[in-house]
Every structure is written in structure tokens, then in C-alpha cells.
Amino acid sequence: MKIKRFSAPDMRRAIQLVRQEHGPDAVILSSRSVDGGIEIVSAVDYDPELIAGMAGAAAAPAKATRPAPAVSRDEFMPSLESVASATPPADTPASASPESAQESVAADTQSAPLPRPVIEIDWTSDPSLKAMQAELSTVRGMLNEQFARLSWADLRAFKPARALLLRRVGALSLDETLAATLVEEVAHPDDATQAWREVLLGLARRLKVARQDPIEEGGVFALVGPTGVGKTTTIAKLAARHCLRHGPESLALISTDNFRVGAQRQLDAYGAILGVAVRRAETGDDLRRQLEELSDRRLVLIDTAGMAPRDRRLAESLGRLAEVGNIRRMLVLSANMQLAVMRDAVRFFGGDSLAGITLTKLDESPALGAALSILVETALPAVWLSEGQRVPEDLKLARVIHLLGWASDIEASDEPGRAPPAPFAHRPASFREVLNADV
Numbered sequence: 001m002k003i004k005r006f007s008a009p010d011m012r013r014a015i016q017l018v019r020q021e022h023g024p025d026a027v028i029l030s031s032r033s034v035d036g037g038i039e040i041v042s043a044v045d046y047d048p049e050l051i052a053g054m055a056g057a058a059a060a061p062a063k064a065t066r067p068a069p070a071v072s073r074d075e076f077m078p079s080l081e082s083v084a085s086a087t088p089p090a091d092t093p094a095s096a097s098p099e100s101a102q103e104s105v106a107a108d109t110q111s112a113p114l115p116r117p118v119i120e121i122d123w124t125s126d127p128s129l130k131a132m133q134a135e136l137s138t139v140r141g142m143l144n145e146q147f148a149r150l151s152w153a154d155l156r157a158f159k160p161a162r163a164l165l166l167r168r169v170g171a172l173s174l175d176e177t178l179a180a181t182l183v184e185e186v187a188h189p190d191d192a193t194q195a196w197r198e199v200l201l202g203l204a205r206r207l208k209v210a211r212q213d214p215i216e217e218g219g220v221f222a223l224v225g226p227t228g229v230g231k232t233t234t235i236a237k238l239a240a241r242h243c244l245r246h247g248p249e250s251l252a253l254i255s256t257d258n259f260r261v262g263a264q265r266q267l268d269a270y271g272a273i274l275g276v277a278v279r280r281a282e283t284g285d286d287l288r289r290q291l292e293e294l295s296d297r298r299l300v301l302i303d304t305a306g307m308a309p310r311d312r313r314l315a316e317s318l319g320r321l322a323e324v325g326n327i328r329r330m331l332v333l334s335a336n337m338q339l340a341v342m343r344d345a346v347r348f349f350g351g352d353s354l355a356g357i358t359l360t361k362l363d364e365s366p367a368l369g370a371a372l373s374i375l376v377e378t379a380l381p382a383v384w385l386s387e388g389q390r391v392p393e394d395l396k397l398a399r400v401i402h403l404l405g406w407a408s409d410i411e412a413s414d415e416p417g418r419a420p421p422a423p424f425a426h427r428p429a430s431f432r433e434v435l436n437a438d439v
């Protein structure tokens with residue numbers, strides 16, 4: 001790279017000098033008015049990295065406090081034509097001598113006035129790159145589809161028994177990868193009964209449930225989850241069970257749902273029926289104080305406001321719970337939610353810090369696949385299962401056999417001539433026989 005400083009009485013003359021010396025490829029690095037004329041620094045064989053390095057070094061102290069603006073190559077290096085037509089800025093300080101028409105400036109000179117801005121070209125917003133990106137993602141989608149078809153065709157051609165089994169497992173609406181893994185693990189795919197048993201056992205091995213009923217353990221539980229999944233109803237069911245076993249004195253209910261009119265009243269109504277005091281906590285400090293006062297209670301159940309996982313207020317509400325220690329957060333999910341929605345809820349309502357998952361509305365769920373998949377994916381224990389609106393009857397401590405019973409009975413009921421799902425209570429015995437195992 002060659003850099004030179006040119007001085008001339010006016011811009012037109014200066015440009016001519018640049019052209020004569022550097023030719024049409026010259027790049028103007030800077031221009032300023034000086035006593036009796038104009039001074040231009042230009043370059044040929046331009047090396048942007050060298051310039052950026054020099055400019056960056058020169059601008060380093062300022063960068064610490066304020067980042068340099070991104071400057072495109074065109075903004076940074078005006079063409080000869082645009083500079084020629086521009087008038088030099090009036091307030092630019094003059095210092096160089098006008099006498100010398102041309103003064104050589106070495107590329108490594110310390111004294112040359114070098115441009116200050118750091119060059120940062122944002123290639124990611126280049127339209128041609130964006131178009132290419134879009135095209136690549138279309139091609140990837142098409143390839144994925146082709147591969148998916150190929151694998152199904154291959155499976156049918158070379159492993160017909162597994163293909164049939166995969167179709168049967170598909171009726172459970174499990175996550176596809178989980179379903180494929182379960183089928184792959186089957187040792188006796190040709191024996192349909194044995195193969196189905198192996199699939200269910202594979203699923204059973206992956207499911208966790210609470211060892212003991214948390215109501216018997218006691219402690220402080222907050223039920224969290226999306227809107228309308230049945231948090232308050234589940235609290236009412238748990239409270240009623242607790243009252244039946246241990247009396248109302250050792251139980252307290254707290255509502256932190258301050259967002260909606262009527263939310264408090266719903267819990268108050270259940271509290272009044274059971275003879276249990278219902279408290280209200282508006283802030284983290286408030287909640288801490290209430291819990292201190294209730295430290296002699298065997299069980300404290302906290303009802304929270306139902307919110308969409310991405311709701312801004314969720315962070316505030318969860319922050320309030322996190323401020324106070326020793327609260328076990330129980331995520332409530334409706335079994336008929338889509339798997340993607342469940343994943344979102346797990347992520348936003350606490351992920352690994354959750355104590356477990358309670359599934360509601362099993363009675364309204366055509367398949368349990370999404371619920372079973374989220375339990376397998378998160379390795380969180382299923383705690384309670386709710387299968388209706390009746391308080392307190394329609395709640396059960398989750399057991400693997402219940403979950404599998406629901407899933408497989410619903411699957412079986414799709415077969416013509418099969419009876420619809422039997423009521424919850426009648427399933428386990430026969431199901432144990434099918435599995436021939438203690439789950």
C-alpha cells in the first residue's frame with residue numbers, strides 16, 4: 001500500500017494531482033482545508049486491515065468509553081468524483097504547509113493524519129448472503145423430507161415387524177425420536193405381543209414418579225404453570241385430602257395471584273368449605289413473613305397466577321417465590337397440551353429447579369404421548385394425576401402403571417371393536433398382567 005499527501009490551492013487541482021500520481025484506483029483517505037488551499041491524503045493498493053489496525057490503535061482510548069460506529073467501506077472511502085464535487089469543511093483546523101505540492105508519506109509513518117473510524121462491515125445483512133441462506137434452508141428442508149421417506153421405506157422393506165410396531169407406537173403420540181428408540185430397542189419384534197410389552201417396559205423404565213405422596217411428607221409447595229391448567233383446582237383437591245387425613249389446623253393456603261380479579265375469591269371459597277385460612281402475599285417479603293408465621297403448619301400450598309410462559313410478569317412472580325427459600329415448585333401441565341408448549345412451560349417455569357410435574361385433564365386428553373415424552377425428556381417425577389373436576393375425588397398420586405395404563409388403553413381403544421378406556425381404578429390389575437412385571 002502506498003499513501004501520499006497532496007496539497008493544492010483547491011479540491012479540483014488536488015484531485016488532478018492524485019489522479020496523475022496514483023491513477024483512477026486511488027482512494028481518498030482524508031481531506032482538510034489548510035492555509036491557502038486543500039490537503040488530501042490518498043492511497044493506492046489499499047489494505048483495509050492495515051488501515052483498520054492503525055485507525056483502531058489511534059482510536060483505542062476513546063473506544064473504551066464509547067464503541068466506534070460501524071462504517072461501511074463506501075462511507076469511509078469517498079470516490080474521487082464525490083470528493084471533487086464536495087466543498088471542504090470550513091471549520092477543519094489548518095496546520096500543514098501549502099507550499100509543497102506533493103509530500104510523500106510512508107505507510108508506516110507515525111505523523112501522518114490517519115482516519116479514526118474502525119471499519120466494521122456487516123456482511124450478515126448482505127442481501128445476496130441472505131438470499132443464499134434462505135435457499136440453503138429450503139434445500140435442507142427438502143433433503144430432510146426425502147431422508148424421512150427413505151428411512152420409512154427402508155424400514156418397511158427390511159424390517160416389516162419393526163415398521164408395524166412403530167406404527168402402533170405412533171398411536172401413543174410420543175415424541176418421534178423417543179418412539180423410534182423404543183422400537184429399536186425391542187429384542188423380539190416378530191412376536192407382536194412380546195414386542196408391545198417390551199415397548200411399554202422401555203417406556204416404564206424411563207418414567208419417574210414421586211416416591212412418596214408429598215402431602216404425607218409435608219412442606220411448602222407452590223403450584224406454577226400456564227393459565228387454566230387446573231392449579232387452583234388441584235390445590236383444592238390436595239387441601240381436601242390433607243384435611244381428611246390430618247385436619248384443617250395443620251394446613252395453610254396462600255394466594256400470590258394478584259393479577260386477576262376473582263382469583264383470590266376462588267381459593268377463598270375452597271378455604272371456607274374446608275375451614276382452612278387463606279392468606280394473601282403480594283411481595284417476596286410478604287410471602288417470607290407469612291411463611292414464618294405459618295412455620296408450625298405441616299403443609300402450606302401456594303397458588304400462583306396462571307401466565308403464558310413468555311408473559312413479562314412471570315419473571316416477577318417467580319422471582320417472588322425464588323426470594324423465599326424452601327418452596328418446592330410443582331409444575332402443573334394439562335395432559336392435552338402440545339409437546340412444544342409443554343417444553344416451553346418447563347423452560348420458563350423453572351427447568352431443573354422444579355420438584356416435579358402434575359398432570360391434569362387426563363379425562364380430556366385423547367393421548368398421553370406429549371405428557372409421557374416431557375416426563376422422559378426432563379427426567380422430572382410425575383407427582384399427581386388429575387382426571388376430572390370433582391374435588392377431591394379426581395386426583396391420584398402418580399404411578400407408572402397409571403400413566404402407562406392410560407396411554408395404552410387409549411391407544412387400544414382406537415382399534416375397531418375395542419371397548420373405550422375403562423375408568424381409572426379398573427386398569428392397573430389387568431395392565432400388570434399384560435406387562436407381566438411390577439411397575
Ligand SMILES: Nc1nc2c(ncn2[C@@H]2O[C@H](COP(=O)(O)OP(=O)(O)OP(=O)(O)O)[C@@H](O)[C@H]2O)c(=O)[nH]1
Pocket residue numbers: 226227228229230231232233234263304305306307360361362363364386387388389394
Ligand atoms: N376436565 C377436567 N377439568 C379440570 C381438571 N382440573 C381442573 N379442571 C377445570 O379447569 C378449569 C380451570 O381450572 P383452575 O383450577 O381455575 O385452573 P388454574 O390453573 O388455577 O387457572 P388460572 O389460575 O386461571 O391460571 C376449571 O373449570 C376446572 O374445573 C381436570 O383434571 N379435568
Ligand SMILES: [Mg+2]
Pocket residue numbers: 231232233257263303304305306
Ligand atoms: Mg388459579
